[in-house]
Amino acid sequence: MNKKNKYAGKWFIIGIAAFVMAGICICFVVDREMQKLAAAKLYEQAAASEHVIGEDESESRSGKDPNQPDTGDKSSREKSTDQLTDRSKKQKDQEKSQQTDLSADLPVNIAEIQKEMPDVYGWIEIPGTKVNYPVVQREDDNLYYLDRTPEGSSNIEGSIFSEDYNRRDFTDPVTVLYGHNMKNGDMFGELHLYEDKSFFDANRDLYIYLKDRKLTYRIFAAVLFDNRHIMQSYDFSGEDSFLSFIREIMSIRNMRSNVDGDISILPTDKILTLSTCHGMGSDYRYLVLGVLQNN
CATH class of the missing domain: 2.40.260.10 (Sortase)
Known part of the structure; x- marks a missing residue:
């Protein structure tokens, strides 16, 4: 009986130890996963923040209030750029025309x-x-x-x-x-x-x-x-x-x-x-x- 009780106590201790070790491993795995989730969330928040800051800086440089709604779409901005390009081209054409006209007014070339x-x-x-x-x-x-x-x-x-x-x-x-x-x-x-x-x-x-x-x-x-x-x-x-x-x-x-x-x-x-x-x-x-x- 004493021998049986001795072996039973030994296996009980081993079982307790194994249970404790398993619990520690589970906690470690869960903690690592929680850290990954937290890091991913922080990364998403940082990316979203950087995107907003980038837009605000761009709007600030262009003289636009970032708190005001954007009432212009891409096509209107492209149209505005085209108008500026056309205006610059017309101005250059006018200057060239004036020079040509001036030369044309001279009796000799x-x-x-x-x-x-x-x-x-x-x-x-x-x-x-x-x-x-x-x-x-x-x-x-x-x-x-x-x-x-x-x-x-x-x-x-x-x-x-x-x-x-x-x-x-x-x-x-x-x-x-x-x-x-x-x-x-x-x-x-x-x-x-x-x-x-x-x-x-x-x-x-x-x-x-x-x-x-x-x-x-x-x-x-x-x-x-x-x-x-x-x-x-x-x-x-x-x-x-x-x-x-x-x-x-x-x-x-x-x-x-x-x-x-x-x-x-x-x-x-x-x-x-x-x-x-x-x-x-x-x-x-x-x-x-x-x-x-x-x-």
């Missing part, structure tokens, strides 16, 4: 001329004279067009040209254009018409045509001058030198010169000077000067 004569950058016209020619400038060779046409062919008449002391947009304080004094009046031959006072008074307009605009000058002086190289003799980057040149021109009084003493030239003005030879000899040049009226 410099861009087209440059396809055949790349050194042409402008065109000069003086109503009442034969002066109606392209204007050229040769890089690194100021004498190139002295005896060449704008096409580059040799010709004693040469071309109307500027030197590289001047920019090609006529924005320098003084721009000088050169042309031969041809006996038949070609090139700058007819500038000598300005020696006559009545002709000077009646023909004061001078035009320069560029790619995209027309420059209008008012002729204020036509004078017999010496043969100094104007761009090398005066420092037009300084106001004093500019005014000194203007005073010298305005003070000339002789039978071959005409000056409008009523016109005022300011230091900020842009002057176009046309230079050609004179029959009195190589020591002289005949200059016709105009002041820019429009920018």
Whole structure:
């Protein structure tokens, strides 16, 4: 009996231990599952929160109150975007049209001329004279067009040209254009018409045509001058030198010169000077000067 009771007590203890261990395992498994469920729920809540915050930030950046209902759908937003795109396209088309219209209003198309004569950058016209020619400038060779046409062919008449002391947009304080004094009046031959006072008074307009605009000058002086190289003799980057040149021109009084003493030239003005030879000899040049009226 004592032996049986001993074995029965032993198995009872083993059973209790097994039951306790099984309970512990079950609790552990249940706890892990509960943790997984809790983690999944937290993840869902965090994702939902992030989505809402993202929408709020987007609406805030666009200036929209996130608390207000969204009354616009996707199609309306796409329509608004299309309208902005169309408006931008129309504005660009209008600007392009304005540029085209401006070029169309010019009597010469410099861009087209440059396809055949790349050194042409402008065109000069003086109503009442034969002066109606392209204007050229040769890089690194100021004498190139002295005896060449704008096409580059040799010709004693040469071309109307500027030197590289001047920019090609006529924005320098003084721009000088050169042309031969041809006996038949070609090139700058007819500038000598300005020696006559009545002709000077009646023909004061001078035009320069560029790619995209027309420059209008008012002729204020036509004078017999010496043969100094104007761009090398005066420092037009300084106001004093500019005014000194203007005073010298305005003070000339002789039978071959005409000056409008009523016109005022300011230091900020842009002057176009046309230079050609004179029959009195190589020591002289005949200059016709105009002041820019429009920018």
